Amino acid sequence: MKTRMLSLTSVAAYVLVIRPSLQRWGTTIVERYAPMPGDDPSGQAKTKATRAVTVNAPSKDVWAQLLDVNGFVWEPTVGTMLPGRLAGMGFTVAEVEPEKNLVLIRGGADHALTRSAALHALSDERTRLVIRTSAWTAPNARGGLFGLYMDITDMVATFRLLLLVKRRSER
Structure with missing residues:
Protein backbone atom coordinates (compact mmCIF):
# COMPACT_ATOMS: atom_id res chain seq x y z
CA MET A 1 0.00 0.00 0.00
CA LYS A 2 2.83 2.42 0.88
CA THR A 3 4.61 1.62 -2.41
CA ARG A 4 1.45 2.34 -4.40
CA MET A 5 0.90 5.62 -2.57
CA LEU A 6 4.53 6.63 -3.13
CA SER A 7 4.21 5.79 -6.84
CA LEU A 8 1.03 7.84 -7.20
CA THR A 9 2.60 10.75 -5.34
CA SER A 10 5.68 10.61 -7.57
CA VAL A 11 3.60 10.59 -10.75
CA ALA A 12 1.44 13.45 -9.46
CA ALA A 13 4.54 15.49 -8.55
CA TYR A 14 6.00 14.96 -12.01
CA VAL A 15 2.77 15.77 -13.87
CA LEU A 16 1.75 18.76 -11.73
CA VAL A 17 5.09 20.35 -10.77
CA ILE A 18 8.22 19.02 -12.47
CA ARG A 19 6.99 18.61 -16.07
CA PRO A 20 5.38 22.06 -16.31
CA SER A 21 8.54 23.76 -15.03
CA LEU A 22 10.68 21.82 -17.53
CA GLN A 23 8.33 22.77 -20.37
CA ARG A 24 8.74 26.48 -19.68
CA TRP A 25 12.40 26.50 -18.59
CA GLY A 26 14.08 29.90 -18.84
CA THR A 27 11.05 31.71 -20.24
CA THR A 28 9.22 34.79 -19.10
CA ILE A 29 5.45 34.63 -18.79
CA VAL A 30 5.18 36.77 -21.95
CA GLU A 31 7.36 34.35 -23.95
CA ARG A 32 5.28 31.37 -22.81
CA TYR A 33 2.03 32.78 -24.15
CA ALA A 34 3.15 35.03 -27.00
CA PRO A 35 2.46 33.71 -30.49
CA MET A 36 5.49 32.46 -32.40
CA PRO A 37 6.02 31.63 -36.06
CA GLY A 38 4.93 28.04 -36.61
CA ASP A 39 2.27 27.99 -33.90
CA ASP A 40 -0.73 25.79 -34.63
CA PRO A 41 -3.60 28.21 -35.35
CA SER A 42 -6.16 25.48 -34.68
CA GLY A 43 -4.86 25.03 -31.13
CA GLN A 44 -4.89 21.23 -31.48
CA ALA A 45 -1.34 20.67 -30.27
CA LYS A 46 -1.44 18.24 -27.35
CA THR A 47 1.81 19.49 -25.88
CA LYS A 48 3.66 22.75 -26.14
CA ALA A 49 7.03 23.45 -24.58
CA THR A 50 8.70 26.85 -24.71
CA ARG A 51 12.26 27.24 -23.45
CA ALA A 52 14.64 30.19 -23.64
CA VAL A 53 18.06 31.56 -22.83
CA THR A 54 19.72 34.97 -22.95
CA LYS A 60 23.88 37.35 -36.21
CA ASP A 61 26.33 35.31 -34.07
CA VAL A 62 23.52 33.39 -32.36
CA TRP A 63 21.93 32.66 -35.76
CA ALA A 64 25.23 31.34 -37.11
CA GLN A 65 25.58 28.96 -34.16
CA LEU A 66 21.96 27.84 -34.45
CA LEU A 67 22.66 26.78 -38.03
CA ASP A 68 25.86 24.90 -37.15
CA VAL A 69 24.55 21.32 -37.06
CA ASN A 70 27.40 19.13 -35.79
CA GLY A 71 29.97 21.11 -37.75
CA PHE A 72 27.84 21.20 -40.92
CA VAL A 73 26.80 24.81 -41.50
CA TRP A 74 23.75 25.11 -43.75
CA GLU A 75 21.61 27.83 -45.24
CA PRO A 76 17.93 27.04 -44.59
CA THR A 77 15.39 27.57 -47.36
CA VAL A 78 11.72 26.67 -47.26
CA GLY A 79 11.17 23.06 -48.27
CA THR A 80 14.68 21.78 -47.52
CA MET A 81 15.36 19.03 -45.01
CA LEU A 82 17.79 19.33 -42.11
CA PRO A 83 21.31 18.36 -43.15
CA GLY A 84 23.75 15.76 -41.88
CA ARG A 85 22.87 13.15 -39.30
CA LEU A 86 19.66 14.99 -38.42
CA ALA A 87 18.31 14.58 -41.96
CA GLY A 88 16.98 11.14 -41.04
CA MET A 89 14.74 12.74 -38.42
CA GLY A 90 12.56 14.13 -41.20
CA PHE A 91 12.46 17.81 -40.24
CA THR A 92 11.72 20.19 -43.11
CA VAL A 93 12.10 23.98 -43.12
CA ALA A 94 8.61 25.49 -43.14
CA GLU A 95 9.49 29.11 -42.54
CA VAL A 96 12.69 31.12 -42.28
CA GLU A 97 13.57 34.76 -41.69
CA PRO A 98 17.37 35.00 -41.31
CA GLU A 99 18.57 36.16 -37.90
CA LYS A 100 14.94 36.25 -36.70
CA ASN A 101 13.20 32.86 -36.83
CA LEU A 102 13.34 29.31 -38.12
CA ALA A 118 13.00 32.90 -32.51
CA LEU A 119 15.78 35.39 -31.89
CA HIS A 120 15.01 38.69 -30.19
CA ALA A 121 17.76 41.33 -30.05
CA LEU A 122 17.82 42.81 -26.55
CA SER A 123 20.68 45.14 -27.51
CA ASP A 124 23.55 45.15 -30.00
CA GLU A 125 25.34 42.56 -27.86
CA ARG A 126 22.52 40.54 -26.24
CA THR A 127 19.98 38.19 -27.81
CA ARG A 128 17.11 36.20 -26.45
CA LEU A 129 16.79 32.73 -28.04
CA VAL A 130 13.35 31.16 -27.61
CA ILE A 131 12.55 27.65 -28.82
CA ARG A 132 9.03 26.24 -28.90
CA THR A 133 8.06 22.65 -29.70
CA SER A 134 4.42 21.86 -30.39
CA ALA A 135 3.28 18.27 -30.86
CA TRP A 136 0.09 16.53 -31.88
CA THR A 137 -0.23 12.79 -31.34
CA ALA A 138 -2.99 10.43 -32.39
CA PRO A 139 -5.29 9.14 -29.64
CA ASN A 140 -3.96 5.58 -29.88
CA ALA A 141 -1.18 3.53 -28.29
CA ARG A 142 1.46 4.52 -30.86
CA GLY A 143 0.55 8.18 -30.52
CA GLY A 144 0.72 7.94 -26.73
CA LEU A 145 4.12 6.25 -26.81
CA PHE A 146 5.42 8.80 -29.29
CA GLY A 147 4.15 11.61 -27.03
CA LEU A 148 6.01 10.21 -24.03
CA TYR A 149 9.16 9.64 -26.10
CA LEU A 161 20.81 23.14 -28.07
CA LEU A 162 20.09 26.27 -26.02
CA LEU A 163 23.18 25.86 -23.85
CA LEU A 164 25.41 24.88 -26.78
CA VAL A 165 24.36 27.87 -28.88
CA LYS A 166 24.85 30.15 -25.84
CA ARG A 167 28.33 28.77 -25.10
CA ARG A 168 29.52 28.92 -28.72
CA SER A 169 28.05 32.38 -29.37
CA GLU A 170 29.63 33.89 -26.27
CA ARG A 171 33.22 32.86 -27.19
Whole structure:
Protein backbone atom coordinates (compact mmCIF):
# COMPACT_ATOMS: atom_id res chain seq x y z
CA MET A 1 0.00 0.00 0.00
CA LYS A 2 2.83 2.42 0.88
CA THR A 3 4.61 1.62 -2.41
CA ARG A 4 1.45 2.34 -4.40
CA MET A 5 0.90 5.62 -2.57
CA LEU A 6 4.53 6.63 -3.13
CA SER A 7 4.21 5.79 -6.84
CA LEU A 8 1.03 7.84 -7.20
CA THR A 9 2.60 10.75 -5.34
CA SER A 10 5.68 10.61 -7.57
CA VAL A 11 3.60 10.59 -10.75
CA ALA A 12 1.44 13.45 -9.46
CA ALA A 13 4.54 15.49 -8.55
CA TYR A 14 6.00 14.96 -12.01
CA VAL A 15 2.77 15.77 -13.87
CA LEU A 16 1.75 18.76 -11.73
CA VAL A 17 5.09 20.35 -10.77
CA ILE A 18 8.22 19.02 -12.47
CA ARG A 19 6.99 18.61 -16.07
CA PRO A 20 5.38 22.06 -16.31
CA SER A 21 8.54 23.76 -15.03
CA LEU A 22 10.68 21.82 -17.53
CA GLN A 23 8.33 22.77 -20.37
CA ARG A 24 8.74 26.48 -19.68
CA TRP A 25 12.40 26.50 -18.59
CA GLY A 26 14.08 29.90 -18.84
CA THR A 27 11.05 31.71 -20.24
CA THR A 28 9.22 34.79 -19.10
CA ILE A 29 5.45 34.63 -18.79
CA VAL A 30 5.18 36.77 -21.95
CA GLU A 31 7.36 34.35 -23.95
CA ARG A 32 5.28 31.37 -22.81
CA TYR A 33 2.03 32.78 -24.15
CA ALA A 34 3.15 35.03 -27.00
CA PRO A 35 2.46 33.71 -30.49
CA MET A 36 5.49 32.46 -32.40
CA PRO A 37 6.02 31.63 -36.06
CA GLY A 38 4.93 28.04 -36.61
CA ASP A 39 2.27 27.99 -33.90
CA ASP A 40 -0.73 25.79 -34.63
CA PRO A 41 -3.60 28.21 -35.35
CA SER A 42 -6.16 25.48 -34.68
CA GLY A 43 -4.86 25.03 -31.13
CA GLN A 44 -4.89 21.23 -31.48
CA ALA A 45 -1.34 20.67 -30.27
CA LYS A 46 -1.44 18.24 -27.35
CA THR A 47 1.81 19.49 -25.88
CA LYS A 48 3.66 22.75 -26.14
CA ALA A 49 7.03 23.45 -24.58
CA THR A 50 8.70 26.85 -24.71
CA ARG A 51 12.26 27.24 -23.45
CA ALA A 52 14.64 30.19 -23.64
CA VAL A 53 18.06 31.56 -22.83
CA THR A 54 19.72 34.97 -22.95
CA VAL A 55 22.92 34.99 -25.00
CA ASN A 56 25.55 37.69 -24.57
CA ALA A 57 26.17 38.00 -28.30
CA PRO A 58 24.58 39.75 -31.29
CA SER A 59 21.72 38.02 -33.13
CA LYS A 60 23.88 37.35 -36.21
CA ASP A 61 26.33 35.31 -34.07
CA VAL A 62 23.52 33.39 -32.36
CA TRP A 63 21.93 32.66 -35.76
CA ALA A 64 25.23 31.34 -37.11
CA GLN A 65 25.58 28.96 -34.16
CA LEU A 66 21.96 27.84 -34.45
CA LEU A 67 22.66 26.78 -38.03
CA ASP A 68 25.86 24.90 -37.15
CA VAL A 69 24.55 21.32 -37.06
CA ASN A 70 27.40 19.13 -35.79
CA GLY A 71 29.97 21.11 -37.75
CA PHE A 72 27.84 21.20 -40.92
CA VAL A 73 26.80 24.81 -41.50
CA TRP A 74 23.75 25.11 -43.75
CA GLU A 75 21.61 27.83 -45.24
CA PRO A 76 17.93 27.04 -44.59
CA THR A 77 15.39 27.57 -47.36
CA VAL A 78 11.72 26.67 -47.26
CA GLY A 79 11.17 23.06 -48.27
CA THR A 80 14.68 21.78 -47.52
CA MET A 81 15.36 19.03 -45.01
CA LEU A 82 17.79 19.33 -42.11
CA PRO A 83 21.31 18.36 -43.15
CA GLY A 84 23.75 15.76 -41.88
CA ARG A 85 22.87 13.15 -39.30
CA LEU A 86 19.66 14.99 -38.42
CA ALA A 87 18.31 14.58 -41.96
CA GLY A 88 16.98 11.14 -41.04
CA MET A 89 14.74 12.74 -38.42
CA GLY A 90 12.56 14.13 -41.20
CA PHE A 91 12.46 17.81 -40.24
CA THR A 92 11.72 20.19 -43.11
CA VAL A 93 12.10 23.98 -43.12
CA ALA A 94 8.61 25.49 -43.14
CA GLU A 95 9.49 29.11 -42.54
CA VAL A 96 12.69 31.12 -42.28
CA GLU A 97 13.57 34.76 -41.69
CA PRO A 98 17.37 35.00 -41.31
CA GLU A 99 18.57 36.16 -37.90
CA LYS A 100 14.94 36.25 -36.70
CA ASN A 101 13.20 32.86 -36.83
CA LEU A 102 13.34 29.31 -38.12
CA VAL A 103 10.41 26.89 -38.21
CA LEU A 104 10.87 23.16 -38.74
CA ILE A 105 8.05 20.65 -39.24
CA ARG A 106 7.84 16.88 -39.17
CA GLY A 107 4.87 14.60 -39.55
CA GLY A 108 3.87 10.99 -39.49
CA ALA A 109 0.75 8.84 -39.30
CA ASP A 110 0.53 9.21 -35.52
CA HIS A 111 2.18 12.56 -34.90
CA ALA A 112 3.05 16.03 -36.12
CA LEU A 113 5.74 18.31 -34.70
CA THR A 114 6.67 21.92 -35.10
CA ARG A 115 9.94 23.34 -33.72
CA SER A 116 10.29 27.09 -33.82
CA ALA A 117 13.33 29.13 -32.91
CA ALA A 118 13.00 32.90 -32.51
CA LEU A 119 15.78 35.39 -31.89
CA HIS A 120 15.01 38.69 -30.19
CA ALA A 121 17.76 41.33 -30.05
CA LEU A 122 17.82 42.81 -26.55
CA SER A 123 20.68 45.14 -27.51
CA ASP A 124 23.55 45.15 -30.00
CA GLU A 125 25.34 42.56 -27.86
CA ARG A 126 22.52 40.54 -26.24
CA THR A 127 19.98 38.19 -27.81
CA ARG A 128 17.11 36.20 -26.45
CA LEU A 129 16.79 32.73 -28.04
CA VAL A 130 13.35 31.16 -27.61
CA ILE A 131 12.55 27.65 -28.82
CA ARG A 132 9.03 26.24 -28.90
CA THR A 133 8.06 22.65 -29.70
CA SER A 134 4.42 21.86 -30.39
CA ALA A 135 3.28 18.27 -30.86
CA TRP A 136 0.09 16.53 -31.88
CA THR A 137 -0.23 12.79 -31.34
CA ALA A 138 -2.99 10.43 -32.39
CA PRO A 139 -5.29 9.14 -29.64
CA ASN A 140 -3.96 5.58 -29.88
CA ALA A 141 -1.18 3.53 -28.29
CA ARG A 142 1.46 4.52 -30.86
CA GLY A 143 0.55 8.18 -30.52
CA GLY A 144 0.72 7.94 -26.73
CA LEU A 145 4.12 6.25 -26.81
CA PHE A 146 5.42 8.80 -29.29
CA GLY A 147 4.15 11.61 -27.03
CA LEU A 148 6.01 10.21 -24.03
CA TYR A 149 9.16 9.64 -26.10
CA MET A 150 8.90 13.14 -27.56
CA ASP A 151 8.44 14.72 -24.14
CA ILE A 152 11.74 13.32 -22.89
CA THR A 153 13.85 13.65 -26.05
CA ASP A 154 12.63 17.17 -26.82
CA MET A 155 13.49 18.31 -23.31
CA VAL A 156 17.04 16.93 -23.49
CA ALA A 157 17.65 18.08 -27.08
CA THR A 158 16.33 21.60 -26.49
CA PHE A 159 18.29 22.14 -23.26
CA ARG A 160 21.41 20.91 -25.04
CA LEU A 161 20.81 23.14 -28.07
CA LEU A 162 20.09 26.27 -26.02
CA LEU A 163 23.18 25.86 -23.85
CA LEU A 164 25.41 24.88 -26.78
CA VAL A 165 24.36 27.87 -28.88
CA LYS A 166 24.85 30.15 -25.84
CA ARG A 167 28.33 28.77 -25.10
CA ARG A 168 29.52 28.92 -28.72
CA SER A 169 28.05 32.38 -29.37
CA GLU A 170 29.63 33.89 -26.27
CA ARG A 171 33.22 32.86 -27.19
